[in-house]
Amino acid sequence: MNITELTVHELQEKLKNKELTVTEITKAYVKRIEEKEKNVQAFVTPLTEQAIKKSEEIQSKLDKGEKLGEFTGIPIGIKDNICTKGIKTTCSSKMLENFVSPYDATVIEKLNKEELINLGKLNMDEFAMGGSTEYSYFKKTRNPWNLNKVPGGSSGGSAAAVSSEMVPWALGSDTGGSIRQPASFCGVVGLKPTYGLVSRYGLVAFASSLDQIGPITKDVRDSAMLLNLITGHDSKDTTSVEREKIDYTKCLEKEIKGLKIGVPKEFFGEGINKEVKEKLEKAMQIYKTLGAEIEEFSLDVAEYSLATYYIIACAEASSNLGRFDGIRYTYRTPEYKNLKEIYKKSRSEGFGAEVKRRIILGTYVLSSGYYDAYYKKAQQVRTLVMKEFNKGFEKYDVILTPTSPTVAFDIGSKSNNPLEMYLADICTVSVNIAGLPGISIPCGVDSQGMPIGMQLIGNKFEEEKILNAAYQFEKTINFRENYKPQYK
Amino acid sequence: MSRQDYEVIIGLEVHSELSTKTKIFCSCPTKFGAAPNTQICPICMAMPGTLPVLNEKVVEYAVKAGLATNCEISQNSKNDRKNYFYPDLPKAYQISQYDKPLCEHGYIEIETKEGKKKIRLTRIHIEEDAGKLNHDELGGGSLVDLNRAGVPLIEIVSEPDLRSAEEVEAYLRKLKSILEYIEVSDCKMQEGSYRADVNVSVRKKGDTKLGTRTEMKNMNSFRSIVRAIEYEVDRQIDILEDGGKIEQETLRWDDVSGKTFSMRDKEDAQDYRYFPDPDLVAIKLSDEYIENIKNTLPEMPESRKERYLKEYKLSEKDAKLITSSKYLSDLFEKAIEVCNNPKAVNNWIISDISRILNEKELEASDIPFSSKDLGKLVILIDKGTISSSIGKKVLEELFENPKDPEEIIKEKGWIQISDEGAIKEIVLKILEANPQSVADYKAGKEKALGFLVGQAMKETKGKANPQMLNKMFKEEMQ
Numbered sequence: 001m002n003i004t005e006l007t008v009h010e011l012q013e014k015l016k017n018k019e020l021t022v023t024e025i026t027k028a029y030v031k032r033i034e035e036k037e038k039n040v041q042a043f044v045t046p047l048t049e050q051a052i053k054k055s056e057e058i059q060s061k062l063d064k065g066e067k068l069g070e071f072t073g074i075p076i077g078i079k080d081n082i083c084t085k086g087i088k089t090t091c092s093s094k095m096l097e098n099f100v101s102p103y104d105a106t107v108i109e110k111l112n113k114e115e116l117i118n119l120g121k122l123n124m125d126e127f128a129m130g131g132s133t134e135y136s137y138f139k140k141t142r143n144p145w146n147l148n149k150v151p152g153g154s155s156g157g158s159a160a161a162v163s164s165e166m167v168p169w170a171l172g173s174d175t176g177g178s179i180r181q182p183a184s185f186c187g188v189v190g191l192k193p194t195y196g197l198v199s200r201y202g203l204v205a206f207a208s209s210l211d212q213i214g215p216i217t218k219d220v221r222d223s224a225m226l227l228n229l230i231t232g233h234d235s236k237d238t239t240s241v242e243r244e245k246i247d248y249t250k251c252l253e254k255e256i257k258g259l260k261i262g263v264p265k266e267f268f269g270e271g272i273n274k275e276v277k278e279k280l281e282k283a284m285q286i287y288k289t290l291g292a293e294i295e296e297f298s299l300d301v302a303e304y305s306l307a308t309y310y311i312i313a314c315a316e317a318s319s320n321l322g323r324f325d326g327i328r329y330t331y332r333t334p335e336y337k338n339l340k341e342i343y344k345k346s347r348s349e350g351f352g353a354e355v356k357r358r359i360i361l362g363t364y365v366l367s368s369g370y371y372d373a374y375y376k377k378a379q380q381v382r383t384l385v386m387k388e389f390n391k392g393f394e395k396y397d398v399i400l401t402p403t404s405p406t407v408a409f410d411i412g413s414k415s416n417n418p419l420e421m422y423l424a425d426i427c428t429v430s431v432n433i434a435g436l437p438g439i440s441i442p443c444g445v446d447s448q449g450m451p452i453g454m455q456l457i458g459n460k461f462e463e464e465k466i467l468n469a470a471y472q473f474e475k476t477i478n479f480r481e482n483y484k485p486q487y488k
Numbered sequence: 489m490s491r492q493d494y495e496v497i498i499g500l501e502v503h504s505e506l507s508t509k510t511k512i513f514c515s516c517p518t519k520f521g522a523a524p525n526t527q528i529c530p531i532c533m534a535m536p537g538t539l540p541v542l543n544e545k546v547v548e549y550a551v552k553a554g555l556a557t558n559c560e561i562s563q564n565s566k567n568d569r570k571n572y573f574y575p576d577l578p579k580a581y582q583i584s585q586y587d588k589p590l591c592e593h594g595y596i597e598i599e600t601k602e603g604k605k606k607i608r609l610t611r612i613h614i615e616e617d618a619g620k621l622n623h624d625e626l627g628g629g630s631l632v633d634l635n636r637a638g639v640p641l642i643e644i645v646s647e648p649d650l651r652s653a654e655e656v657e658a659y660l661r662k663l664k665s666i667l668e669y670i671e672v673s674d675c676k677m678q679e680g681s682y683r684a685d686v687n688v689s690v691r692k693k694g695d696t697k698l699g700t701r702t703e704m705k706n707m708n709s710f711r712s713i714v715r716a717i718e719y720e721v722d723r724q725i726d727i728l729e730d731g732g733k734i735e736q737e738t739l740r741w742d743d744v745s746g747k748t749f750s751m752r753d754k755e756d757a758q759d760y761r762y763f764p765d766p767d768l769v770a771i772k773l774s775d776e777y778i779e780n781i782k783n784t785l786p787e788m789p790e791s792r793k794e795r796y797l798k799e800y801k802l803s804e805k806d807a808k809l810i811t812s813s814k815y816l817s818d819l820f821e822k823a824i825e826v827c828n829n830p831k832a833v834n835n836w837i838i839s840d841i842s843r844i845l846n847e848k849e850l851e852a853s854d855i856p857f858s859s860k861d862l863g864k865l866v867i868l869i870d871k872g873t874i875s876s877s878i879g880k881k882v883l884e885e886l887f888e889n890p891k892d893p894e895e896i897i898k899e900k901g902w903i904q905i906s907d908e909g910a911i912k913e914i915v916l917k918i919l920e921a922n923p924q925s926v927a928d929y930k931a932g933k934e935k936a937l938g939f940l941v942g943q944a945m946k947e948t949k950g951k952a953n954p955q956m957l958n959k960m961f962k963e964e965m966q
Binding site for chain 1: 530533534535536537538539540541542569571573575578579580581632759761762763766767768769
């Protein structure tokens, strides 16, 4: 049995049947990391030793007859912008190279309570700003399907680690597509929950009104299970919502006959790769055979969403990143003459180019005299985008789009062209702008064998509908059996 | 032209720390004077990933302050970020309120030489305090103490309605007493929990346009504020008289030299880039919520004063002084409950207690003894256990080393001699030693009696009962 090939629900089965022990599972992953990490470069801080120790502690408790929780001993990887007590949380930035969080994020508390085992902190674009994980201060993560390609970003480490089977599943964060786009590039499943469904407490803020933590997994069922683990109102995050707890696995098996799927034609226009478009059209055919109703409609948001997104996200980021000032826990320039120099030099030296670019952009749009023309206007457009989506959801249960206009691109091919890099977010950002849930699942590969992602967007708090639609599709095409990364 | 030809225009921004138990966005305590960085947590230290949660008490207190100052309360309000870099501001932004403050369009009334005057309030908003920099404590450099970071403040902004330093002082005292009465702030000026930014400008009488203003920040003593305004007004008039122009700038008042100095160069003109804080949801207040707070407002100084005039027959002046401070007023009322002698309590507060507060430069809230102690002191005098001159000594002792007055007089041996035998013994002794005074008294010189009583008091170190002495001297010399 190849342990690391299994999904989490399969691991659960095997643990239950005593076919596997907790230690065996962790050790198999540690071995896999030892083999693959040198090429994939997904980890900022691997925690393999601690993981083995923890698995042995859990195993000895189990051997003494203690009862096993549903997720006890299941390993996981964590994106390095989610705070973990006593462990470095770097955001892949020189600024936080040595920052050890004194507290656990709420999602980490939830995982710890269930005794999951943290295999390590995963690479990302610095402060989650980027779409290729090339903007990490530490390393460039590679796409397991083709090591010359980027894994996407910003949760590229999480997606690549799941895809290369170094972790069974992982947490990522999504501000404008940072879970869904790398999931799409790496042929795995990524879910961005509705804004407010998952606590942001302990997620190092990039853009507070857009950020959400979510799962990156091998299949849809695992995403539903990980979502079960991390949702819930948190009194430490006033933007988190109080709702009745849902078991997201319950909806999966439901038939989707009669499901109304809207396809916004604007998402299939100029700039969309031909092969991507073809695979998406094929996916629509599959949905039809499953009994869903597919209808094209107009969702006039894509064009404005990208500009709106970059204004709002950068504005919030320029303020959120102010605390990295060289005074307390951050990098501080070794030489300075006065306070102003501490700020200037620490921030100039501690942040990478992309982060600085966005801070400057955000500072500009909030400046007096420009606020109304940019930030205020962007907020107005944001309301319009929400309204457009609302109109869509009056007619459709789910909206189907590509996750990204292209498949994973070559490392280095876009990193010097920020505008082109920003365009890679065009299909995903509007979902964050509107605060909706979105899932990316693989729907095939292109002629080069690179995976193509399909995005399903749901109405607020209707994760069940997109999970159900995604699951039924996944079952039909059986992507994991039929397509394997180069890296297997 | 002379000084009389100019009109002085002053507007104030008062910052008052709210006396909530915990900070505005986390559950750290707000107690003053703790060792540096002992009242902090990841949230008020602005650790990455932390989020603020608004303390509801802060909203309640601010609404209370708004209602007590005749403000309109906004039912839809929000928090905004004010962005700037400084080491005492760990997030690099202060969470404040920009365009939707909790309270707007209020006023308070002050008394001026010309009678009552309304001073309009532009707004009251909530915000967080910053930390504190301690300079040169460990030989060079500055250390950041974040205990105060996140302590809740209200900022009370007045319209430019004040016309003199005296009016400013009256306004500040009135506002302070209101905040104390509604118990939302202890307004301890030395601890910085009540401080003002003072904006001063002058213009020629008859001009309708405001002159260029200067601002003096973080002033926390009435005396300094009055002096600073007087200095600044003179400085501005001098400049204008010399044909110069006033620079709009922030000034620092130096108490020692009695002058203002320029603080910042213009290069640093700040753009705070205010925008709504996306981490906090909008503040929505129902009519019912506001009404409930209205119903908890206590009796305010004016109505207490009126009551004192009627109920206790105090003079206008005394009643005003006592009700100017909630602490004094509470002390007064509660001491009366103990001793049932309003006149005596009034006298103690107006004369000796006020004098000692002045001498020691204390505020009424610093009075170390309780109203019960004061009440007991009055009873001890009323019962004749001690004389009023011993009473004054007891009061001094209450300030130094507060405890039950009965214990004080026992410990100090200050109990009045009221035993007839003992008094008689003293009287006879004094009479024997002062035959001339006896003769004078018998010759009709009433003054001699006073001298004899004085001698007897001196002999007993003030402990003899003066009424008994008087009576007995008279009897013996008949």
